[in-house]
Each structure stands twice: as structure tokens, then as C-alpha cells.
Amino acid sequence: MTGGAGFIGSNFTHWVIDHTDASVTVLDAMTYAANESSLTGLPADRFQLVRGSVCDADLVDELVARADAVVHFAAESHNDNSLENPKPFIDTNIVGTFTLLQAVRRHHTRLHHISTDEVYGDLALDDPAKFTPTTRYNPSSPYSSSKAASDMLVRAWVRSFGIEATISNCSNNYGPRQHVEKFIPRQITNVIDGIRPKLYGAGLNVRDWIHVDDHNAAVWTILESGRPGETYLIGADGEMNNKDVIEMILELMGQPADAYDHVNDRPGHDMRYAIDSTKLRTELGWEPRFTNFHDGLAHTIDWYRNHESWWRPMKQATEAKYATKGQ
Numbered sequence: 001m002t003g004g005a006g007f008i009g010s011n012f013t014h015w016v017i018d019h020t021d022a023s024v025t026v027l028d029a030m031t032y033a034a035n036e037s038s039l040t041g042l043p044a045d046r047f048q049l050v051r052g053s054v055c056d057a058d059l060v061d062e063l064v065a066r067a068d069a070v071v072h073f074a075a076e077s078h079n080d081n082s083l084e085n086p087k088p089f090i091d092t093n094i095v096g097t098f099t100l101l102q103a104v105r106r107h108h109t110r111l112h113h114i115s116t117d118e119v120y121g122d123l124a125l126d127d128p129a130k131f132t133p134t135t136r137y138n139p140s141s142p143y144s145s146s147k148a149a150s151d152m153l154v155r156a157w158v159r160s161f162g163i164e165a166t167i168s169n170c171s172n173n174y175g176p177r178q179h180v181e182k183f184i185p186r187q188i189t190n191v192i193d194g195i196r197p198k199l200y201g202a203g204l205n206v207r208d209w210i211h212v213d214d215h216n217a218a219v220w221t222i223l224e225s226g227r228p229g230e231t232y233l234i235g236a237d238g239e240m241n242n243k244d245v246i247e248m249i250l251e252l253m254g255q256p257a258d259a260y261d262h263v264n265d266r267p268g269h270d271m272r273y274a275i276d277s278t279k280l281r282t283e284l285g286w287e288p289r290f291t292n293f294h295d296g297l298a299h300t301i302d303w304y305r306n307h308e309s310w311w312r313p314m315k316q317a318t319e320a321k322y323a324t325k326g327q
Contacts, residue, residue, distance in 0.1 A: 002027050002054045003074030007178040010038035012216040017042055027063055029053045038177045054096035064103035069110040072100055086142035093146035101157045111165040112223045113154045118144035122270030130276040133231040140268050158229045166226040170234040171275040175212035176303040180311050181318045187246055188304045189315055191253045201265030203243030206272040210236040211290035221286045235275025236288035252298050263327040
């Protein structure tokens with residue numbers, strides 16, 4: 001697995017160890033978004049962490065050669081960072097995916113590629129439509145453009161070289177082990193620290209939230225049963241605007257619902273994402289477990305309250321960076 005020390009990848013590693021008898025080798029460059037403590041407690045006989053870049057062709061080839069399957073999580077993924085410096089997104093998301101594709105082609109290894117709903121652009125707030133596997137790509141940021149490019153590379157290698165690969169595009173994940181620069185953990189840790197949460201603009205932007213454990217159960221389902229060459233969308237019908245999310249966090253943490261500040265909006269901020277996961281549910285039989293966002297959010301808040309030692313080292317630098325941008 002690439003990127004297995006990041007948010008979704010580390011949770012996937014724990015999920016696989018807990019729910020299957022598979023062994024996992026994680027390749028991770030251990031950039032700022034990775035956290036080795038997210039992988040503590042895993043059994044040494046079923047887990048290995050390899051430090052290195054997905055752009056390192058020799059290392060990638062060595063690891064792919066001994067793997068039964070590859071799940072490709074590795075990605076630069078924070079939109080704000082992609083607006084400040086797009087280059088790492090091009091390197092990791094495009095060049096890294098190319099490097100991995102060449103290795104799985106050589107060794108005839110099964111690949112599942114993790115992508116995002118952001119490749120489709122955004123929907124109007126009053127649009128009843130949702131994204132489907134055939135929605136036209138229309139990315140808005142350097143991040144989503146680089147992920148769109150990586151998806152297209154996978155599709156090309158399937159068609160041109162016959163590799164056995166699937167793609168999943170997921171909606172916004174939330175849950176344990178997510179970096180505090182991201183929307184939900186930033187607000188939770190702000191409240192814990194006695195800082196007023198921050199809301200971009202009017203907060204009307206809608207995201208389709210899914211608990212990370214539900215996402216990862218879907219990934220395993222696709223890896224086991226998905227049809228090569230197919231794209232599956234992963235979503236849990238969790239549409240909610242950012243204003244309502246921040247107010248729910250405050251309510252769950254015993255604070256007044258209006259105890260937050262509006263800050264400068266992100267340039268080109270997409271308005272709405274919405275996933276139609278019918279194909280995944282009907283073809284492969286997957287269903288989400290966290291169907292109540294309120295309960296899933298309460299579960300997430302409890303995790304951050306009980307794991308302050310995990311997020312505390314990164315909190316001060318994250319808030320200082322946002323402060324320079326008036327956010």
C-alpha cells in the first residue's frame with residue numbers, strides 16, 4: 001500500500017489487519033501529513049513500514065514484485081497547499097502514479113487506485129444531480145487536476161497495456177487520524193484548545209461526508225470483487241454544508257452553536273459535491289455502517305479528545321500557517 005501513514009491509508013491498514021488475514025507493506029515518504037504513530041500497535045508479523053517515495057522507480061518495483069495487490073493511496077491532497085505550491089501535487093499524484101503503473105504492468109500485479117470526487121468539479125447547490133462514474137471530469141484546483149490526471153493514466157494503462165486495475169472516487173472522509181489542517185479535525189481541536197472554530201466564507205459549501213471506516217470497507221470490497229477496468233464511486237449520502245457541520249461540532253462539544261468566526265474563503269472553492277454510489281451497492285453489495293453523521297461525528301470527537309498526544313505536535317504550526325492567510 002502506498003501512502004499508508006496518512007489519514008485514510010493508516011485507517012485502511014488498521015482495517016485490513018482487524019478484518020482480514022492479509023499482511024500489509026506500507027510505502028510512505030513520511031511527509032508532514034504522514035504520522036508514524038498512526039501505525040503503532042500493528043503486529044510485526046503482518047505489517048511492515050518502508051520509508052520512500054512512490055516516485056522511486058527501483059524501490060516501487062522491488063515492493064510491487066513481492067505483492068499480491070497494490071492499493072494506491074499516496075497523494076498530496078490539501079487544496080489550500082496546492083494553491084500555494086502545485087509542484088508536489090504534480091510530482092506525487094502524476095509522476096508517482098506513472099511510476100506505480102509501470103511496476104504493476106511489469107509484474108502483472110492487481111492495482112486499486114484511490115481517487116476523489118473533486119475530479120468532477122462541483123455542482124450547484126440547487127442541482128438535484130449527483131456524481132456518477134460517467135460524470136465528465138471538470139477539476140477546479142491544482143490538487144483535483146493532478147488527481148484527474150492520475151485517474152486518466154490508470155485508465156490508459158488498463159486499455160493500452162491490459163493491467164488489472166480499478167478506480168474509486170470517494171466523497172469527503174472524516175474520522176480518526178486526520179491531520180488537523182483538515183476542516184473537521186481543525187474545528188474539533190480548536191474547541192478543545194478554547195479557540196473559536198473558523199468557517200470559510202458563508203459556509204454554504206456542501207460536502208458528502210463518509211466515515212473513513214466505511215470508505216475503507218468499500219475499498220476492500222472493490223479490491224476483492226470489483227471488475228477490472230471499472231470505476232466505483234464511494235459515498236454514504238452524507239450531504240451537509242460546512243456551516244451545519246461546524247454548528248453540530250459545537251453542539252456536540254457543549255458550546256453555543258454560533259461560537260465560530262467567518263474567515264476569508266478559499267479561491268475557487270467548490271460549492272457542492274454529491275456521490276451516487278448505486279453501482280457499488282448494487283454490483284458489489286457494499287453498505288455504509290455510519291449512516292448517521294451526527295453519531296459518526298460524535299465518535300470522531302471522542303477520538304480527538306482521547307488522543308491529544310497524536311495531534312498536539314502538529315497543531316501550533318498548522319494554526320500559525322492559517323493565521324498568515326487570515327484564516
